[in-house]
Amino acid sequence: MYAYDELDRTLINERVSEFRDQVKRRLSGELTEDEFKILRLQNGVYLQLHAYMFRVAIPYGTLSSKQLRRLAHVARRYDRGYGHFTTRQNIQYNWIKLAELPDALAELAEVGIHAMQTSGNNMRNVTSDQWAGVAPGEVEDPRIWSEILRQHTTLHPEFSFLPRKFKIAITASEHDRAAIKIHDIGLRLHKNADGEVGFEVLVGGGLGRTPFIAKTIKPFVHGRDILSYVEAILRVYNQYGRRDNIYKARIKILVHELGIEKFAKEVDEEWKQMGDSSLTLDRSAIEEVRSRFSYPAYEKLPHMPDELKQAAADPLFERWRKNSVAPHKVQGYSIVTLSLKPVGGPPGDATADQMDAVADLADRYSFGEIRVGHEQNLALPHVAKRDLPQLWKALDRLGLATPNVNLVTDIIACPGLDYCSLANARSIPIAQELTKRFNHDTAELIGRLHINISGCINACGHHHVGHIGILGVEKNGEEFYQITIGGRADENAQMGVLIGPAVRYAEVADVIEDIVEAYLALRDRPEELFVDTVKRLGVEPFKERVYATR
């Protein structure tokens, strides 16, 4: 965990006071709605279909049990007793009252939580691998760099009014769990030939109506130069990014219009002129941040404790373990994913009671630490293997042991037309229906398969990069859904391919079942994942199966 010091806490409190003043001036009419809108967005407050929505940052997906309890408290006291975890390591509350927001923020600030730059045309909450610091084989803990970037991007005096939103993600593993290739800037931590730590810098990824996979702009930027290099990218974007059309304002369009070589040249030119700037991070500056991350005092534990051997006899436990438990860098420990995708439930939602209970379990089994991933699930990052059977029983009682992590019913979905003012179609009920179509045995037989649902082209459900992507559109006042297959968000990120004409709301679940059945018949062996079958055979056989009888 990163420990905020007095300076961090002061800044967060100063931001709360500023926002309190802004809300007061809005309520008194001193600020127009036009003026206030931008100010509230800079602090994560949207006006949605039914109420204000409030998005709170969970920087690089790390939470303490104390912080999670406070999130639960806010859900209970200021909302309707639940929250929604998003695809960018945030939590959203859907029923907040504007006049009460400053108090909610003040309560969050007490535990070092804020909502700065969770929306608006600025540098958004910096995200990272939810297994950062515990996954085996990492170059180093990417959260150190995430925190350096979090500080640098917070209330930046030059880049708080960019052409459009700007998202940065960092990974330090070969397998990318942070989806860096669909971010405005993706940073992959690695070492050069001299063993020095730095970053491959990717730029111009993003989804929405013009999706792009990020391109590498520089294969290696030394860690000490990462702030100046990022600043050079931002400065080029701030000056030359389009401001005439909101749909063409993201950096991906600038990169596309200039071409990556020309864009890279502009950035290099700016970077060169910046020279050895005050942004250069010397070793002691990096160590300063590193020193404020604390790690658990792990015990020396056996690789295979007796408790685990005994529990293996229980097929229900085994099924959960196979899907939810991942290797830890320390022997005898595991990373446990808590599915927020119960059968029939809205993906990513957690009740206040569940949050409190998870906080208690984190204290008991995970050194008081919780993680939030872009797949809209939670994780306990340091669970001793001997505790897995007990933890499983406790999670099962809470409805948080659905054995579907990474399976067909572990669906990523945006809030859709049930909440969102931008949506054309519903997302949540589609996800709920799909979780009922595939029982746990079938899901296990199918294997890894990510379904992503967005209720409109803005793509908050990342439908382009779902193994199966479902996009809600509106045709003559009716909800229709376009289906894509073969997308992925990892180190081999690519966009899915449309299989054919959009289908009606009532047909979506049937169509997905057809696609999955086609896959089961077509895969050359049980281990061939859905995306690999699509890659091998293309969309045709799936298209035939879906449209032959429709």
Next chain:
Amino acid sequence: MPLVKNATIVADPFVHVAEGAELPGDGAILISAERFLADPEALSRRAGKTGVIWPNNRPVDDLVPYLDRLAAVALVFPTFRDGRAYSQARLLRERHGYDGELRATGQILRDQFVFMTRAGFDTFEVKKDADAHAFAETMKRYSVFYQPTGDGRLTALHRRMQQRHSESAGQ
């Protein structure tokens, strides 16, 4: 429209000269970039200070050769949502060493005062009277800053390092 300079409301010594209007014989003037660049020499011979209003879509590099003869540069925020002039301001101050008046003009509102000051602006054509009167108070909103800019305010990191240094020196 009140003018705030160095955190106080002051009378504006500069006259905005409209496009095509005749230049006054003396006194301080603010003119468009085009008009200035058309004949910078003539303007230098004129009695009275010259300031230029520089659009936010033109590189400040074009202005750099003339910085030493300008009394003011006014950068433009067509709306407060358009943040290009923040980059221009920092480039003028931090890269090109401009130390004359740097004026923010356009939709200048209270909630951007801190950002603008940090980017190097020292003079503000403020839209609303109440905002102008609240300038000094607004500048007190923040005491902690994460980014180094040319305004010289110490960053959180600097303060931490200093603290470490003094702690280890005391041991």
